[in-house]
Amino acid sequence: MFTTRPTLQGTFGMVSSTHWLASQSAMAVLEDGGNAFDAAVAAGFVLHVVEPHLNGPAGEVPIILAPADGEVRVLCGQGPAPAGATVAHYRALGLDLVPGTGPLAAAVPGAFDAWLLLLRDHGTKSLAEVLKYAIGYAADGHAPVERVVETVETVRELFEREWPTSADVYLPDGEPPRTGELLRNPALAATWRRLIAEAGEKAAADGGGRTAEIDAAREVWRTGFIAEALVRQAGRPTMDTSGQRHTGTLKDHDLRDWSARYEDPVTYDWNGWTLCKAGAWSQGPALLQQFALLPRAVAELPAYGSAEYVHLLVEGCKLAMADREAWYGDAAGGAGEVPVAELLSAEYNARRRRLIGEKASYELRPGSPGGREPRLSAHARAVAAGERPHADAAGGVAAAGAGEPTVAGDGGTRGDTCHLDIVDRWGNMLSATPSGGWLQSNPVVPELGFPLGTRLQMAWLEEGLPNSLTPGRRPRTTLTPSLALKDGVPVLAFGTPGGDQQDQWQVHFFLGVALRDAVRGGLDLQGAIDAPNWHTDAFPGSFHPREMRAGSVTVESRMDPEVVAELRRRGHDVTVGGPWSEGRLCAVARDPRTGVLSAGANPRGMQGYAVGR
Secondary structure, eight states: OOOSSOOEEESSEEEEESSHHHHHHHHHHHHTTOOHHHHHHHHHHHHHHHOTTTBOTTSBEEEEEEOTTSOOEEEEEOOOBOTTOOHHHHHHTTOSSOOSSSGGGOOOOOHHHHHHHHHHHHOOSOHHHHHHHHHHHHHHOBOOOHHHHHHHHHTHHHHHHTOHHHHHHHSGGGSOOOTTSOBOOHHHHHHHHHHHHHHHHHHHHTTOOHHHHHHHHHHHHHHSHHHHHHHHHHTSOEEOTTSSEEOOOOOHHHHHTOOOEEEOOEEEEETTEEEEEOOTTSSHHHHHHHHHTSOSSGGGSOOTTSHHHHHHHHHHHHHHHHHHHHHOSOGGGTTOOOOHHHHTOHHHHHHHHTTOOSSOOOSOOOOOGGGOOOOOOHHHHHHHTTOOOOOOTTSOOOOOOSSSOEEOTTSOEESOBOOEEEEETTOOEEEEOOBBOOTTTSOEETTTTEEOOOGGGGSBSSTTSTTBOOBTOOOOOOOOOEEEEETTEEEEEEEOOOGGGHHHHHHHHHHHHHHSOOBTTBOOHHHHHHSOOEEOOOSOOSSTTOOOOTTEEEEETTSOHHHHHHHHHTTOEEEEEOTTOSOOOEEEEEOTTTOOEEEEEOOTTSOOEEEEO
Protein backbone atom coordinates (compact mmCIF):
# COMPACT_ATOMS: atom_id res chain seq x y z
CA MET A 1 0.00 0.00 0.00
CA PHE A 2 1.01 3.66 -0.32
CA THR A 3 2.74 5.08 2.75
CA THR A 4 3.98 8.58 3.48
CA ARG A 5 7.44 7.25 4.30
CA PRO A 6 9.23 3.91 4.20
CA THR A 7 9.42 1.59 7.15
CA LEU A 8 13.10 1.97 8.04
CA GLN A 9 15.23 -1.14 8.41
CA GLY A 10 18.78 -1.72 9.60
CA THR A 11 20.89 -3.53 12.19
CA PHE A 12 22.61 -0.78 14.25
CA GLY A 13 19.83 1.15 15.97
CA MET A 14 16.39 2.68 15.45
CA VAL A 15 14.71 5.68 17.07
CA SER A 16 11.21 7.06 16.59
CA SER A 17 9.91 10.13 18.40
CA THR A 18 7.51 13.01 18.07
CA HIS A 19 10.25 15.50 17.12
CA TRP A 20 13.11 15.07 14.68
CA LEU A 21 15.65 16.78 16.94
CA ALA A 22 14.94 14.32 19.74
CA SER A 23 15.19 11.40 17.32
CA GLN A 24 18.49 12.58 15.90
CA SER A 25 19.92 13.38 19.34
CA ALA A 26 19.12 9.84 20.46
CA MET A 27 20.73 8.48 17.31
CA ALA A 28 23.84 10.56 18.02
CA VAL A 29 24.11 8.85 21.41
CA LEU A 30 23.83 5.43 19.76
CA GLU A 31 26.51 6.41 17.25
CA ASP A 32 28.72 7.46 20.18
CA GLY A 33 28.54 3.98 21.67
CA GLY A 34 25.60 4.49 24.00
CA ASN A 35 22.76 2.05 24.35
CA ALA A 36 19.01 2.53 23.95
CA PHE A 37 18.62 3.74 27.52
CA ASP A 38 21.34 6.38 27.23
CA ALA A 39 19.73 7.51 23.99
CA ALA A 40 16.27 7.68 25.55
CA VAL A 41 17.45 9.95 28.37
CA ALA A 42 19.14 12.31 25.92
CA ALA A 43 16.00 12.40 23.75
CA GLY A 44 13.75 12.89 26.76
CA PHE A 45 15.60 16.02 27.86
CA VAL A 46 15.68 17.36 24.28
CA LEU A 47 11.89 16.93 24.12
CA HIS A 48 11.63 19.22 27.18
CA VAL A 49 13.30 21.94 25.11
CA VAL A 50 11.81 21.49 21.64
CA GLU A 51 8.27 20.41 22.67
CA PRO A 52 7.76 22.55 25.80
CA HIS A 53 4.02 22.72 25.08
CA LEU A 54 3.90 18.94 25.40
CA ASN A 55 6.25 18.07 28.27
CA GLY A 56 8.78 19.36 30.78
CA PRO A 57 11.19 18.23 33.52
CA ALA A 58 8.54 18.70 36.24
CA GLY A 59 6.03 16.57 34.37
CA GLU A 60 5.84 12.79 34.35
CA VAL A 61 6.89 9.79 32.25
CA PRO A 62 5.97 6.11 32.35
CA ILE A 63 8.63 3.95 30.68
CA ILE A 64 8.46 0.31 29.60
CA LEU A 65 11.89 -1.19 29.11
CA ALA A 66 13.12 -4.54 27.87
CA PRO A 67 16.86 -4.97 28.55
CA ALA A 68 18.46 -7.47 26.19
CA ASP A 69 19.53 -9.58 29.17
CA GLY A 70 16.59 -9.02 31.50
CA GLU A 71 12.86 -8.96 32.09
CA VAL A 72 10.37 -6.37 30.87
CA ARG A 73 9.85 -3.73 33.53
CA VAL A 74 7.80 -0.57 34.00
CA LEU A 75 9.62 2.47 35.36
CA CYS A 76 7.04 4.75 36.98
CA GLY A 77 7.82 8.45 36.65
CA GLN A 78 4.37 9.52 37.81
CA GLY A 79 4.58 11.46 41.06
CA PRO A 80 1.81 11.34 43.69
CA ALA A 81 -0.37 14.04 45.20
CA PRO A 82 1.48 16.13 47.82
CA ALA A 83 0.73 15.60 51.52
CA GLY A 84 -1.44 18.72 51.60
CA ALA A 85 -3.52 17.83 48.55
CA THR A 86 -6.70 16.66 50.24
CA VAL A 87 -10.26 16.76 48.97
CA ALA A 88 -11.19 18.84 52.02
CA HIS A 89 -8.59 21.49 51.20
CA TYR A 90 -9.78 21.93 47.63
CA ARG A 91 -13.44 21.88 48.63
CA ALA A 92 -12.75 24.57 51.23
CA LEU A 93 -11.52 26.74 48.35
CA GLY A 94 -14.92 26.39 46.69
CA LEU A 95 -13.73 23.94 44.01
CA ASP A 96 -15.50 20.85 42.75
CA LEU A 97 -12.86 19.99 40.13
CA VAL A 98 -9.10 20.34 40.38
CA PRO A 99 -8.18 23.30 38.16
CA GLY A 100 -6.65 22.48 34.79
CA THR A 101 -3.74 24.86 35.37
CA GLY A 102 -1.85 26.43 38.26
CA PRO A 103 0.00 25.07 41.32
CA LEU A 104 -3.10 23.44 42.85
CA ALA A 105 -2.93 20.96 39.98
CA ALA A 106 0.75 20.12 40.52
CA ALA A 107 1.65 16.59 41.59
CA VAL A 108 5.12 15.76 42.85
CA PRO A 109 7.27 16.03 39.68
CA GLY A 110 8.20 12.61 38.34
CA ALA A 111 9.89 12.83 34.94
CA PHE A 112 13.36 13.99 36.00
CA ASP A 113 13.93 11.28 38.58
CA ALA A 114 12.63 8.55 36.27
CA TRP A 115 15.00 9.56 33.47
CA LEU A 116 17.97 9.64 35.85
CA LEU A 117 17.08 6.32 37.46
CA LEU A 118 16.95 4.80 33.97
CA LEU A 119 20.35 6.28 33.16
CA ARG A 120 21.89 5.04 36.42
CA ASP A 121 20.59 1.49 36.27
CA HIS A 122 20.60 0.72 32.55
CA GLY A 123 22.69 3.34 30.78
CA THR A 124 26.43 3.67 30.29
CA LYS A 125 26.94 7.41 29.72
CA SER A 126 27.59 10.21 32.18
CA LEU A 127 25.03 12.86 33.03
CA ALA A 128 26.93 15.50 31.06
CA GLU A 129 27.11 13.25 27.99
CA VAL A 130 23.34 12.80 27.76
CA LEU A 131 22.38 16.36 28.79
CA LYS A 132 24.66 18.14 26.34
CA TYR A 133 22.09 17.99 23.52
CA ALA A 134 19.31 19.60 25.59
CA ILE A 135 21.73 22.17 26.97
CA GLY A 136 22.83 23.07 23.47
CA TYR A 137 19.30 23.58 22.14
CA ALA A 138 18.29 25.57 25.24
CA ALA A 139 21.36 27.81 25.23
CA ASP A 140 21.97 28.25 21.49
CA GLY A 141 18.35 27.96 20.37
CA HIS A 142 16.21 25.79 18.14
CA ALA A 143 13.73 26.65 15.42
CA PRO A 144 10.33 26.07 17.07
CA VAL A 145 7.72 23.97 15.29
CA GLU A 146 4.41 25.57 14.37
CA ARG A 147 2.55 24.02 17.30
CA VAL A 148 4.84 25.74 19.82
CA VAL A 149 4.18 29.08 18.15
CA GLU A 150 0.43 28.47 18.03
CA THR A 151 0.29 27.42 21.69
CA VAL A 152 2.18 30.49 22.86
CA GLU A 153 -0.07 32.74 20.78
CA THR A 154 -3.15 31.14 22.37
CA VAL A 155 -1.96 31.88 25.93
CA ARG A 156 -0.21 35.15 25.10
CA GLU A 157 -2.71 37.31 26.99
CA LEU A 158 -2.47 35.08 30.07
CA PHE A 159 1.32 35.36 30.01
CA GLU A 160 1.25 39.12 29.60
CA ARG A 161 -1.42 39.68 32.25
CA GLU A 162 -0.72 37.02 34.87
CA TRP A 163 2.40 34.91 34.16
CA PRO A 164 5.25 37.36 33.39
CA THR A 165 7.98 34.77 33.99
CA SER A 166 6.53 32.72 31.13
CA ALA A 167 6.39 35.81 28.96
CA ASP A 168 10.10 36.34 29.61
CA VAL A 169 10.88 33.00 27.96
CA TYR A 170 8.14 32.57 25.36
CA LEU A 171 7.41 36.16 24.35
CA PRO A 172 10.91 37.38 23.50
CA ASP A 173 10.80 41.09 22.62
CA GLY A 174 7.09 40.98 23.51
CA GLU A 175 6.16 38.69 20.62
CA PRO A 176 5.57 34.94 20.30
CA PRO A 177 8.45 32.96 18.81
CA ARG A 178 8.49 32.65 15.04
CA THR A 179 9.09 29.54 13.00
CA GLY A 180 12.46 29.66 11.29
CA GLU A 181 13.97 31.83 14.03
CA LEU A 182 15.80 30.61 17.12
CA LEU A 183 14.00 30.20 20.43
CA ARG A 184 16.31 30.08 23.45
CA ASN A 185 15.80 29.18 27.09
CA PRO A 186 19.06 30.25 28.81
CA ALA A 187 17.64 29.70 32.31
CA LEU A 188 17.00 26.02 31.54
CA ALA A 189 20.50 25.59 30.12
CA ALA A 190 21.93 27.23 33.25
CA THR A 191 19.87 24.89 35.47
CA TRP A 192 21.32 21.77 33.86
CA ARG A 193 24.87 23.14 33.89
CA ARG A 194 24.58 23.97 37.59
CA LEU A 195 23.07 20.55 38.28
CA ILE A 196 25.97 18.79 36.54
CA ALA A 197 28.51 20.92 38.41
CA GLU A 198 26.98 20.40 41.86
CA ALA A 199 26.44 16.70 41.30
CA GLY A 200 30.01 16.28 40.10
CA GLU A 201 31.41 18.10 43.10
CA LYS A 202 29.33 16.07 45.53
CA ALA A 203 30.22 12.75 43.86
CA ALA A 204 33.93 13.65 43.81
CA ALA A 205 33.87 14.60 47.49
CA ASP A 206 32.30 11.25 48.30
CA GLY A 207 34.87 9.38 46.19
CA GLY A 208 32.24 8.03 43.79
CA GLY A 209 32.01 7.71 40.04
CA ARG A 210 29.24 7.72 37.43
CA THR A 211 26.55 6.14 39.61
CA ALA A 212 27.35 8.42 42.54
CA GLU A 213 27.17 11.46 40.26
CA ILE A 214 23.72 10.51 38.97
CA ASP A 215 22.45 9.87 42.50
CA ALA A 216 23.90 13.22 43.57
CA ALA A 217 21.99 14.93 40.74
CA ARG A 218 18.79 13.23 41.91
CA GLU A 219 19.50 14.54 45.41
CA VAL A 220 20.02 18.08 44.09
CA TRP A 221 16.62 17.83 42.41
CA ARG A 222 14.93 16.61 45.60
CA THR A 223 16.64 18.76 48.22
CA GLY A 224 18.88 21.34 46.55
CA PHE A 225 18.40 24.52 44.56
CA ILE A 226 15.86 22.96 42.18
CA ALA A 227 13.62 21.73 45.00
CA GLU A 228 13.81 25.10 46.72
CA ALA A 229 12.75 26.93 43.55
CA LEU A 230 9.87 24.52 42.84
CA VAL A 231 8.48 24.91 46.37
CA ARG A 232 8.76 28.69 46.18
CA GLN A 233 6.84 28.66 42.91
CA ALA A 234 4.11 26.44 44.33
CA GLY A 235 3.60 29.01 47.11
CA ARG A 236 3.04 31.93 44.73
CA PRO A 237 -0.65 32.86 44.14
CA THR A 238 -1.32 31.96 40.50
CA MET A 239 -4.31 32.48 38.23
CA ASP A 240 -5.73 29.13 37.09
CA THR A 241 -8.71 27.82 35.11
CA SER A 242 -11.05 28.45 38.06
CA GLY A 243 -10.65 32.17 37.37
CA GLN A 244 -9.05 32.64 40.80
CA ARG A 245 -5.50 32.86 42.11
CA HIS A 246 -4.41 29.94 44.25
CA THR A 247 -1.25 28.66 45.88
CA GLY A 248 -0.32 25.01 45.60
CA THR A 249 0.33 22.26 48.13
CA LEU A 250 3.81 21.09 47.06
CA LYS A 251 6.32 21.25 49.95
CA ASP A 252 9.97 20.36 50.42
CA HIS A 253 9.18 17.05 52.14
CA ASP A 254 7.01 15.96 49.19
CA LEU A 255 10.00 16.27 46.88
CA ARG A 256 12.46 14.80 49.39
CA ASP A 257 10.41 11.69 50.14
CA TRP A 258 9.53 10.50 46.62
CA SER A 259 11.51 8.72 43.94
CA ALA A 260 10.69 6.87 40.73
CA ARG A 261 10.38 3.10 41.00
CA TYR A 262 10.24 -0.10 38.98
CA GLU A 263 7.15 -2.28 38.71
CA ASP A 264 6.06 -5.41 36.87
CA PRO A 265 4.01 -4.76 33.74
CA VAL A 266 0.40 -5.82 33.34
CA THR A 267 0.25 -8.26 30.42
CA TYR A 268 -2.29 -9.86 28.10
CA ASP A 269 -1.72 -12.66 25.59
CA TRP A 270 -3.37 -12.31 22.20
CA ASN A 271 -2.79 -14.40 19.10
CA GLY A 272 0.80 -15.32 19.96
CA TRP A 273 1.67 -11.83 21.18
CA THR A 274 2.09 -10.64 24.77
CA LEU A 275 1.15 -6.99 25.23
CA CYS A 276 2.83 -5.20 28.16
CA LYS A 277 1.46 -2.06 29.81
CA ALA A 278 1.79 -0.04 33.00
CA GLY A 279 -0.63 -0.76 35.84
CA ALA A 280 -4.04 0.67 36.64
CA TRP A 281 -2.53 3.96 37.89
CA SER A 282 -2.30 4.54 34.12
CA GLN A 283 -4.95 3.75 31.53
CA GLY A 284 -2.71 1.00 30.12
CA PRO A 285 -4.90 -1.98 31.08
CA ALA A 286 -7.72 -0.42 29.02
CA LEU A 287 -5.78 -1.31 25.87
CA LEU A 288 -5.43 -4.87 27.11
CA GLN A 289 -9.15 -5.10 27.86
CA GLN A 290 -9.98 -3.92 24.36
CA PHE A 291 -8.11 -6.97 23.06
CA ALA A 292 -9.82 -9.18 25.66
CA LEU A 293 -13.16 -7.97 24.25
CA LEU A 294 -12.29 -9.05 20.71
CA PRO A 295 -13.34 -12.49 19.45
CA ARG A 296 -10.84 -15.09 20.63
CA ALA A 297 -10.21 -16.37 17.10
CA VAL A 298 -8.60 -13.95 14.63
CA ALA A 299 -10.68 -15.50 11.86
CA GLU A 300 -13.80 -14.17 13.60
CA LEU A 301 -12.64 -10.54 13.39
CA PRO A 302 -14.40 -8.33 10.84
CA ALA A 303 -12.38 -7.26 7.81
CA TYR A 304 -9.66 -4.76 8.74
CA GLY A 305 -10.91 -1.18 8.23
CA SER A 306 -14.53 -2.18 7.53
CA ALA A 307 -17.50 -0.48 9.19
CA GLU A 308 -18.11 -3.61 11.27
CA TYR A 309 -14.46 -3.55 12.38
CA VAL A 310 -14.57 0.12 13.41
CA HIS A 311 -17.93 -0.39 15.15
CA LEU A 312 -16.56 -3.36 17.12
CA LEU A 313 -13.47 -1.45 18.25
CA VAL A 314 -15.37 1.72 19.17
CA GLU A 315 -17.95 -0.18 21.20
CA GLY A 316 -15.27 -2.23 22.91
CA CYS A 317 -13.39 0.96 23.74
CA LYS A 318 -16.51 2.40 25.40
CA LEU A 319 -16.79 -0.64 27.67
CA ALA A 320 -13.09 -0.64 28.58
CA MET A 321 -13.09 3.10 29.29
CA ALA A 322 -16.22 2.80 31.42
CA ASP A 323 -14.35 0.22 33.48
CA ARG A 324 -11.36 2.55 33.61
CA GLU A 325 -13.62 5.24 35.04
CA ALA A 326 -15.09 2.96 37.69
CA TRP A 327 -12.11 0.87 38.74
CA TYR A 328 -8.70 2.34 37.91
CA GLY A 329 -6.56 4.02 40.54
CA ASP A 330 -3.30 3.80 42.44
CA ALA A 331 -3.61 0.67 44.57
CA ALA A 332 -0.16 1.31 46.04
CA GLY A 333 -1.37 4.73 47.19
CA GLY A 334 -4.37 3.40 49.08
CA ALA A 335 -7.04 3.19 46.36
CA GLY A 336 -7.79 -0.38 47.35
CA GLU A 337 -7.43 -3.42 45.17
CA VAL A 338 -7.89 -2.73 41.46
CA PRO A 339 -9.36 -5.96 40.03
CA VAL A 340 -7.14 -6.00 36.95
CA ALA A 341 -7.04 -9.79 36.65
CA GLU A 342 -10.83 -9.99 36.65
CA LEU A 343 -11.17 -7.03 34.27
CA LEU A 344 -8.97 -8.92 31.79
CA SER A 345 -10.42 -12.38 32.39
CA ALA A 346 -12.05 -14.35 29.60
CA GLU A 347 -15.25 -14.94 31.58
CA TYR A 348 -15.73 -11.27 32.45
CA ASN A 349 -15.10 -10.06 28.92
CA ALA A 350 -17.33 -12.71 27.39
CA ARG A 351 -20.16 -11.15 29.40
CA ARG A 352 -19.09 -7.65 28.46
CA ARG A 353 -18.79 -8.61 24.77
CA ARG A 354 -22.47 -9.55 24.71
CA LEU A 355 -23.30 -5.87 25.39
CA ILE A 356 -21.96 -4.92 21.95
CA GLY A 357 -24.91 -4.83 19.59
CA GLU A 358 -25.52 -3.70 16.05
CA LYS A 359 -26.18 -0.11 17.14
CA ALA A 360 -23.95 2.41 18.86
CA SER A 361 -24.34 2.68 22.61
CA TYR A 362 -24.95 6.10 24.18
CA GLU A 363 -24.53 4.86 27.76
CA LEU A 364 -21.64 4.71 30.20
CA ARG A 365 -21.69 1.05 31.23
CA PRO A 366 -19.05 -0.02 33.74
CA GLY A 367 -19.07 -3.67 34.71
CA SER A 368 -19.11 -5.48 38.06
CA PRO A 369 -16.02 -7.71 38.27
CA GLY A 370 -16.44 -10.25 41.03
CA GLY A 371 -19.90 -8.87 41.72
CA ARG A 372 -18.53 -5.58 43.03
CA GLU A 373 -20.56 -2.45 42.49
CA PRO A 374 -18.85 0.05 40.16
CA ARG A 375 -17.89 3.38 41.71
CA LEU A 376 -18.42 6.43 39.51
CA SER A 377 -17.93 10.03 40.56
CA ALA A 378 -20.95 12.32 40.75
CA HIS A 379 -19.42 14.33 37.91
CA ALA A 380 -19.06 11.24 35.71
CA ARG A 381 -22.65 10.26 36.40
CA ALA A 382 -23.78 13.79 35.55
CA VAL A 383 -21.95 14.06 32.23
CA ALA A 384 -23.08 10.54 31.34
CA ALA A 385 -26.64 11.73 31.90
CA GLY A 386 -26.09 14.59 29.46
CA GLU A 387 -25.67 17.30 32.08
CA ARG A 388 -22.94 19.96 32.00
CA PRO A 389 -22.00 20.49 35.65
CA HIS A 390 -18.99 22.65 34.80
CA ALA A 391 -18.24 25.35 32.26
CA ASP A 392 -14.74 26.21 31.24
CA ALA A 393 -13.68 29.74 32.12
CA ALA A 394 -12.41 30.33 28.61
CA GLY A 395 -15.70 29.41 27.01
CA GLY A 396 -15.23 25.68 26.71
CA VAL A 397 -12.63 23.29 25.40
CA ALA A 398 -13.50 21.71 22.10
CA ALA A 399 -13.36 17.95 21.88
CA ALA A 400 -9.84 16.92 21.07
CA GLY A 401 -9.61 15.19 17.75
CA ALA A 402 -6.73 16.58 15.80
CA GLY A 403 -4.20 14.49 17.63
CA GLU A 404 -2.69 17.73 18.91
CA PRO A 405 -3.53 19.49 22.14
CA THR A 406 -6.55 21.73 22.36
CA VAL A 407 -5.45 24.75 24.38
CA ALA A 408 -7.81 27.35 25.81
CA GLY A 409 -6.80 30.94 26.45
CA ASP A 410 -6.48 30.24 30.18
CA GLY A 411 -4.05 27.42 29.53
CA GLY A 412 -6.58 24.61 29.92
CA THR A 413 -5.31 21.76 27.78
CA ARG A 414 -6.21 18.28 26.60
CA GLY A 415 -4.03 15.57 25.15
CA ASP A 416 -0.56 17.14 25.38
CA THR A 417 2.16 14.53 25.24
CA CYS A 418 5.32 13.32 23.50
CA HIS A 419 6.48 9.82 22.73
CA LEU A 420 9.70 7.99 21.89
CA ASP A 421 10.68 4.39 21.11
CA ILE A 422 14.22 3.06 20.75
CA VAL A 423 15.89 -0.27 19.98
CA ASP A 424 19.66 -0.76 19.74
CA ARG A 425 21.99 -3.29 18.13
CA TRP A 426 22.21 -5.31 21.35
CA GLY A 427 18.44 -5.78 21.49
CA ASN A 428 17.66 -3.31 24.28
CA MET A 429 14.20 -1.83 23.70
CA LEU A 430 12.23 0.99 25.31
CA SER A 431 8.93 2.83 24.98
CA ALA A 432 8.29 6.09 26.88
CA THR A 433 5.52 8.69 26.93
CA PRO A 434 6.76 11.94 28.53
CA SER A 435 4.14 14.57 29.34
CA GLY A 436 3.10 17.30 31.75
CA GLY A 437 4.96 20.37 32.90
CA TRP A 438 3.70 22.16 29.79
CA LEU A 439 4.50 25.81 29.13
CA GLN A 440 0.75 26.50 29.37
CA SER A 441 0.25 24.55 32.61
CA ASN A 442 1.96 26.82 35.14
CA PRO A 443 4.20 29.88 35.12
CA VAL A 444 7.84 29.27 34.30
CA VAL A 445 9.90 29.03 37.49
CA PRO A 446 12.22 31.98 36.85
CA GLU A 447 15.26 30.42 38.50
CA LEU A 448 14.88 27.18 36.50
CA GLY A 449 13.36 27.90 33.09
CA PHE A 450 10.49 25.38 33.29
CA PRO A 451 7.04 25.16 34.98
CA LEU A 452 5.35 22.80 37.40
CA GLY A 453 2.92 20.20 36.05
CA THR A 454 -0.85 19.77 36.37
CA ARG A 455 -1.49 16.02 36.57
CA LEU A 456 -3.68 16.31 39.70
CA GLN A 457 -6.47 17.58 37.44
CA MET A 458 -7.16 13.91 36.68
CA ALA A 459 -8.15 13.10 40.27
CA TRP A 460 -11.68 13.58 41.60
CA LEU A 461 -12.62 15.89 44.48
CA GLU A 462 -14.91 13.22 45.93
CA GLU A 463 -13.96 10.76 48.63
CA GLY A 464 -14.12 7.00 48.30
CA LEU A 465 -13.30 6.62 44.59
CA PRO A 466 -10.36 4.72 43.10
CA ASN A 467 -9.14 8.01 41.65
CA SER A 468 -10.01 10.37 44.51
CA LEU A 469 -7.46 13.08 45.22
CA THR A 470 -5.44 11.58 48.08
CA PRO A 471 -2.03 12.52 49.53
CA GLY A 472 0.60 10.02 48.42
CA ARG A 473 -1.61 8.55 45.72
CA ARG A 474 -0.71 8.80 42.05
CA PRO A 475 -3.46 10.45 40.01
CA ARG A 476 -4.62 8.11 37.27
CA THR A 477 -2.75 9.14 34.15
CA THR A 478 -3.56 8.77 30.47
CA LEU A 479 0.10 8.14 29.64
CA THR A 480 0.45 4.66 28.26
CA PRO A 481 3.53 3.38 26.36
CA SER A 482 3.40 -0.15 24.96
CA LEU A 483 5.75 -3.04 24.41
CA ALA A 484 4.87 -6.33 22.72
CA LEU A 485 6.54 -9.73 22.83
CA LYS A 486 6.18 -12.47 20.26
CA ASP A 487 6.58 -15.97 21.64
CA GLY A 488 8.06 -14.42 24.78
CA VAL A 489 10.70 -12.27 23.03
CA PRO A 490 10.49 -8.43 22.84
CA VAL A 491 9.66 -7.50 19.26
CA LEU A 492 7.78 -4.18 19.17
CA ALA A 493 7.75 -0.89 21.14
CA PHE A 494 5.13 1.70 20.29
CA GLY A 495 2.96 4.52 21.58
CA THR A 496 1.40 7.89 20.87
CA PRO A 497 0.47 11.21 22.42
CA GLY A 498 -3.21 12.04 22.67
CA GLY A 499 -4.60 11.86 26.21
CA ASP A 500 -7.67 9.63 26.36
CA GLN A 501 -7.15 8.75 22.71
CA GLN A 502 -3.81 7.00 23.19
CA ASP A 503 -5.11 3.50 23.85
CA GLN A 504 -7.68 3.88 21.09
CA TRP A 505 -5.18 4.77 18.37
CA GLN A 506 -2.76 2.12 19.61
CA VAL A 507 -5.33 -0.69 19.30
CA HIS A 508 -5.90 0.06 15.62
CA PHE A 509 -2.16 0.47 15.04
CA PHE A 510 -1.30 -2.86 16.66
CA LEU A 511 -4.01 -4.69 14.74
CA GLY A 512 -2.59 -3.11 11.58
CA VAL A 513 0.80 -4.56 12.45
CA ALA A 514 -0.53 -7.96 13.53
CA LEU A 515 -3.11 -8.50 10.77
CA ARG A 516 -1.70 -6.83 7.68
CA ASP A 517 0.92 -8.02 5.22
CA ALA A 518 4.57 -7.53 6.11
CA VAL A 519 6.90 -5.19 4.24
CA ARG A 520 10.36 -6.33 3.06
CA GLY A 521 10.11 -9.37 5.29
CA GLY A 522 9.40 -7.32 8.41
CA LEU A 523 6.51 -5.63 10.18
CA ASP A 524 4.72 -2.92 8.19
CA LEU A 525 5.07 -0.26 10.88
CA GLN A 526 4.63 2.74 8.60
CA GLY A 527 1.56 1.30 6.90
CA ALA A 528 -0.10 0.72 10.28
CA ILE A 529 0.80 4.25 11.39
CA ASP A 530 -0.49 5.88 8.21
CA ALA A 531 -3.79 3.97 8.09
CA PRO A 532 -6.88 6.17 8.69
CA ASN A 533 -7.66 6.28 12.40
CA TRP A 534 -10.45 7.50 14.69
CA HIS A 535 -11.43 8.05 18.33
CA THR A 536 -14.48 8.33 20.56
CA ASP A 537 -15.14 10.73 23.45
CA ALA A 538 -18.04 8.61 24.76
CA PHE A 539 -16.78 8.57 28.36
CA PRO A 540 -15.78 11.29 30.86
CA GLY A 541 -12.54 12.91 29.76
CA SER A 542 -9.47 12.86 31.97
CA PHE A 543 -8.70 16.56 31.53
CA HIS A 544 -10.47 19.59 32.95
CA PRO A 545 -13.42 20.21 32.40
CA ARG A 546 -13.95 16.40 32.18
CA GLU A 547 -16.61 16.38 29.46
CA MET A 548 -18.17 13.50 27.50
CA ARG A 549 -19.76 13.18 24.04
CA ALA A 550 -22.05 10.16 24.13
CA GLY A 551 -22.11 8.16 20.89
CA SER A 552 -19.34 10.21 19.31
CA VAL A 553 -16.82 8.98 16.76
CA THR A 554 -14.34 11.31 15.08
CA VAL A 555 -12.80 9.90 11.90
CA GLU A 556 -10.27 11.08 9.38
CA SER A 557 -11.71 12.21 6.06
CA ARG A 558 -9.55 9.58 4.33
CA MET A 559 -11.85 6.91 5.73
CA ASP A 560 -13.98 5.22 3.06
CA PRO A 561 -17.25 7.22 2.73
CA GLU A 562 -19.21 3.97 2.67
CA VAL A 563 -17.71 3.05 6.05
CA VAL A 564 -18.70 6.46 7.43
CA ALA A 565 -22.23 6.07 6.09
CA GLU A 566 -22.56 2.63 7.65
CA LEU A 567 -21.31 3.90 11.01
CA ARG A 568 -23.99 6.58 10.92
CA ARG A 569 -26.59 3.99 10.02
CA ARG A 570 -25.52 2.09 13.10
CA GLY A 571 -26.27 5.20 15.19
CA HIS A 572 -22.78 6.64 15.71
CA ASP A 573 -22.55 10.42 15.96
CA VAL A 574 -19.77 10.74 13.38
CA THR A 575 -17.58 13.83 13.02
CA VAL A 576 -15.35 13.85 9.96
CA GLY A 577 -12.05 15.54 10.75
CA GLY A 578 -9.06 16.40 8.62
CA PRO A 579 -7.39 13.75 6.45
CA TRP A 580 -4.40 13.46 8.81
CA SER A 581 -5.92 14.35 12.17
CA GLU A 582 -6.09 11.11 14.20
CA GLY A 583 -3.17 9.34 15.82
CA ARG A 584 0.51 10.23 16.26
CA LEU A 585 2.11 6.80 16.55
CA CYS A 586 5.79 6.03 16.91
CA ALA A 587 7.14 2.49 16.69
CA VAL A 588 10.34 0.45 16.54
CA ALA A 589 10.75 -3.30 16.15
CA ARG A 590 13.35 -6.06 16.21
CA ASP A 591 13.13 -9.41 14.45
CA PRO A 592 14.71 -11.85 16.92
CA ARG A 593 15.37 -14.37 14.14
CA THR A 594 17.52 -12.07 12.03
CA GLY A 595 18.40 -9.12 14.25
CA VAL A 596 16.90 -6.74 11.68
CA LEU A 597 15.60 -3.55 13.29
CA SER A 598 12.80 -1.38 11.91
CA ALA A 599 11.03 1.88 12.69
CA GLY A 600 8.19 4.12 11.58
CA ALA A 601 6.94 7.55 12.65
CA ASN A 602 3.80 9.59 12.37
CA PRO A 603 3.49 12.08 9.48
CA ARG A 604 0.60 13.91 11.16
CA GLY A 605 1.74 17.24 12.56
CA MET A 606 4.82 17.22 10.32
CA GLN A 607 7.38 16.84 13.11
CA GLY A 608 7.62 13.18 14.16
CA TYR A 609 10.51 11.27 12.61
CA ALA A 610 12.17 7.89 12.72
CA VAL A 611 15.91 7.56 12.12
CA GLY A 612 18.20 4.57 12.09
CA ARG A 613 20.65 2.45 10.20
